Amino acid sequence: MSSIMAPAASSRAISPRQGPAAIIASLAQQASVEINVHDVAALKESRLLLPEGKAVYVSHLPKQQWHETEAACRAARAAGYRPVPHVPVRLLPDAASADRVLGGFVEAAQVDEVLLISGDYPEAVGPYTEVLQLMNEGVLQRHGIRRVSVAGHPEGHPKVPLAEIRRAELEKARAAQQAGLELTLLTQFFFEEAPFLDWARELRSAGVQARVVGGLAGPTRLSTLIRFAMRCGAGASMRVLTARPAALTRLLGDHGPESVLSGLAQALCEGTSDFTGVHLFCFGGFLRTCRWLGAVAEGRFKLDDAAGFKV
DSSP, rough: OOOOOOTTTTTTOOOOSSSSHHHHHHHHHOOOEEEEEGGGGGGHTTTTSSSSTTTEEOOTTTTTHHHHHHHHHHHHTTTTOOOEEEGGGGEEESSSHHHHHHHHHHHHOOOOEEEEESSSOOSSSSSOOSSSHHTTTTTHHHHTOOOOEEEETTTOOTTTTTHHHHHHHHHHHHHHHHHHOEEEEEEESOOOOHHHHHHHHHHHHTTTTTTEEEEEEEEEOHHHHHHHHHTTTTTHHHHHTTTOHHHHHHHSSTTTTTTHHHHHHHHHHHOOOOOOOEEEEEETHHHHHHHHHHHHHHOOOOEETTEEEEE
């Protein structure tokens, strides 16, 4: 079967010949991380924990202005990172605004990749209701943006039928190929690796060879995770964890997503999956996530049968 989209040339493959500990460290080294506009003040300190050039996704919060996202991208670039702004297309009132927003990102922060999402808004303020509409306009290429991330939903979405989601994922892969864009499918966070691994295999079986990146929740309060999970739709993962509260505490407590990351590393080690990498959501705990990620990337952890590993 022919591939729908080749992986980005910039991604570094993780060899299954490595042991689980080495793969865990490699995944952390290559992981992207997400910030919001309130994390800008911590960017300078974060450079003591994360390497130069790391991809930092800049979220677009409800009621946030485009110039605020642009300023956060500028700060991330100044700190030595590669900023990737979120662009909820339903908030773009017209084509001229899309051109202005994307041009501003490139001019202010040398942005070369964006995360396109529809956005959880019931009504679009302009002509864009789906990501594909913007992808097909050529506005990304006009500004020299050759990489695009889009949302992946291994466990579905609480407001969209699963068949529609799967169709849209394949359509985005085809559209990216036709437009000459390097595509990344970046998921919402999940609490169990099995649904993500199954989804990644389905994509590969369908001929999709884009980058496939799993979203993980960085170390944060359990109540925060549950609140976001219910809103975003963590599907099967959420059901498994709410049925086993003790496992949830162990899995995503103060020490971060060790069990999930360990399971993903094991799949790579066994050669049963070829997803590309992971992405860390911070939920307001940017520096805490940076400390955890830096420690794991440097191999400062011990494998543990019960928890996956301990930092």
